[in-house]
Amino acid sequence: MRTLYVEGRSVLHRMPPRAKLLGLATASIVLFATRSIPLLGMFCVASAAVYLLPRLAPREAFERLRPVLLTIVVVGLFTLLFDSAIEAAVFVLRLTSLMLLAAAVTATTGISAFMEEITRLAMPLERIGLVRAADIGLAVGLVIRFVPEVLARTQAIRDAHHARGLKPRMLTLAVPMIILTLGSADEIAAAIDARGLRGQN
Amino acid sequence: MLTRDLVLAALFTAIIVVLGLLPPITLGFIPVPITAQSLGVMTAGVVLGAKRGTIAVLLVLLLAAIGLPVLSGGRGGLGVFAAPTTGYLIGWVAAAFVTGLASEKLVRAQQSGLMQGIGFFVASLLGGVIVLYAFGVTYLALVTGLGFSKAFLGSVAFIPGDVLKAVIAALVGRAVMVGYPLLPQRA
Structure with a gap:
C-alpha cells in the first residue's frame, strides 16, 4: 500500500503532528462558527496556500482531492437547488477549506509519526482499562x-x-x-x- | 481482549480494505453504483459480533485517517473526513456494533438455516441501513443546513443498494457460520 505522505522539508513537515492536529481541530471549530462569506472565502484561499506548501506536483495535488471535492460539489449543487445560494456557498467554502487543511496534514505527516501520536493519545484509555x-x-x-x-x-x-x-x-x-x-x-x-x-x- | 480476537478484527479489516478495491457494480434497477466496502461493514458485525466487528471498522477508519488509501476508490487521508458524506463513515462504527449486537441476540446455533438467515438479514438492515442512515442523514442535514427531509431525499437513491447488501450480508453470515462459526464464541 502506498501512503499519502510526501517526502519533504517544508514548514509543515517540521511541525510536530500534535500541533498540526490541534491546528486542524481549531480550524474546523472556527470554520463552523462563522457564516460570513468573505471571511470563509479568505479562509479557503489561505487553506489552499497551506495545501500547496509541501509542493506536490499540480496533477497529483488535484487527483488527491478529486473524490472529496466531487461530493462537495454535488451536495453543493443540491443545496443550491433546494435551499439558497448563500447556504450553498457557506457549505462549499467551509468543507473545501477543511478538506484542503486536512489533506495538507496527511501529506506532511508520516504513518509512524501518526502512530506514535495515537499511541500516546491512547494512554489515558489504557489507564482506565479500555484498550x-x-x-x-x-x-x-x-x-x-x-x-x-x-x-x-x-x-x-x-x-x-x-x-x-x-x-x-x-x-x-x-x-x-x-x-x-x-x-x-x-x-x-x-x-x-x-x-x-x-x-x- | 484475547490475542485471537485482536487478530480476527485485524484480518477482517484487511477484508474490508480488499472489498474496497473491487470495482463497483451497477445494476439496472438501482440508480447508483454499489460498492462492496459497506457490505464489509455489515458482514463484520454479522460474522464477528458486536465487539470484534466494531474494532475491525474502527481500524479501517484509523488506517484512512493516518494516510493510507484504504477506502473504496483509493480514498484516504484526513481529507475524507471533511466530505459531506462523513456521517456515513462515522456511522459505519455504530452500524457494525448494532449489526453485531442484533446478530448475537437474534441468531442461535440450534436454529434452522432459514431462521438464521432471517435473523442476520434483520440485524444487517437494523445496523447497516437504519442506524447508518440515521448518522449519514443527520450529518448531511447539519453540515449543509438543508434540514432532515431534504437531506434524506438526497440519500434515498442509495437505500435499495444497501438493502440488497443486507441480503448478501445475511447470506454471507449464514455461510460463514456453517463454515467457520465465530459468533457463538463471544469476544
Missing part, C-alpha cells in the same frame, strides 16, 4: 501485512471461478475469502503470543 495502547500499533501492522495476502487470495478464488467456467459473484467470492482469511487467525494469534509481543495475558 492497551500498544495493541493499536500491533493491529495496524497486522492489517498492512495482511491486505496483500487477502488480495492474492481473492485473485486465486476468482481464478478458480474462471477455471470452472463460473462467473465470480459477490457472494461466492466473499464467503471463501472470509473463511480462508479468518481461518488463519489461530495460527497468527499463536505466533504473536509465542513471541510475547503482547506481554503477559
Whole structure:
C-alpha cells in the first residue's frame, strides 16, 4: 500500500503532528462558527496556500482531492437547488477549506509519526482499562501485512471461478475469502503470543 | 481482549480494505453504483459480533485517517473526513456494533438455516441501513443546513443498494457460520 505522505522539508513537515492536529481541530471549530462569506472565502484561499506548501506536483495535488471535492460539489449543487445560494456557498467554502487543511496534514505527516501520536493519545484509555495502547500499533501492522495476502487470495478464488467456467459473484467470492482469511487467525494469534509481543495475558 | 480476537478484527479489516478495491457494480434497477466496502461493514458485525466487528471498522477508519488509501476508490487521508458524506463513515462504527449486537441476540446455533438467515438479514438492515442512515442523514442535514427531509431525499437513491447488501450480508453470515462459526464464541 502506498501512503499519502510526501517526502519533504517544508514548514509543515517540521511541525510536530500534535500541533498540526490541534491546528486542524481549531480550524474546523472556527470554520463552523462563522457564516460570513468573505471571511470563509479568505479562509479557503489561505487553506489552499497551506495545501500547496509541501509542493506536490499540480496533477497529483488535484487527483488527491478529486473524490472529496466531487461530493462537495454535488451536495453543493443540491443545496443550491433546494435551499439558497448563500447556504450553498457557506457549505462549499467551509468543507473545501477543511478538506484542503486536512489533506495538507496527511501529506506532511508520516504513518509512524501518526502512530506514535495515537499511541500516546491512547494512554489515558489504557489507564482506565479500555484498550492497551500498544495493541493499536500491533493491529495496524497486522492489517498492512495482511491486505496483500487477502488480495492474492481473492485473485486465486476468482481464478478458480474462471477455471470452472463460473462467473465470480459477490457472494461466492466473499464467503471463501472470509473463511480462508479468518481461518488463519489461530495460527497468527499463536505466533504473536509465542513471541510475547503482547506481554503477559 | 484475547490475542485471537485482536487478530480476527485485524484480518477482517484487511477484508474490508480488499472489498474496497473491487470495482463497483451497477445494476439496472438501482440508480447508483454499489460498492462492496459497506457490505464489509455489515458482514463484520454479522460474522464477528458486536465487539470484534466494531474494532475491525474502527481500524479501517484509523488506517484512512493516518494516510493510507484504504477506502473504496483509493480514498484516504484526513481529507475524507471533511466530505459531506462523513456521517456515513462515522456511522459505519455504530452500524457494525448494532449489526453485531442484533446478530448475537437474534441468531442461535440450534436454529434452522432459514431462521438464521432471517435473523442476520434483520440485524444487517437494523445496523447497516437504519442506524447508518440515521448518522449519514443527520450529518448531511447539519453540515449543509438543508434540514432532515431534504437531506434524506438526497440519500434515498442509495437505500435499495444497501438493502440488497443486507441480503448478501445475511447470506454471507449464514455461510460463514456453517463454515467457520465465530459468533457463538463471544469476544
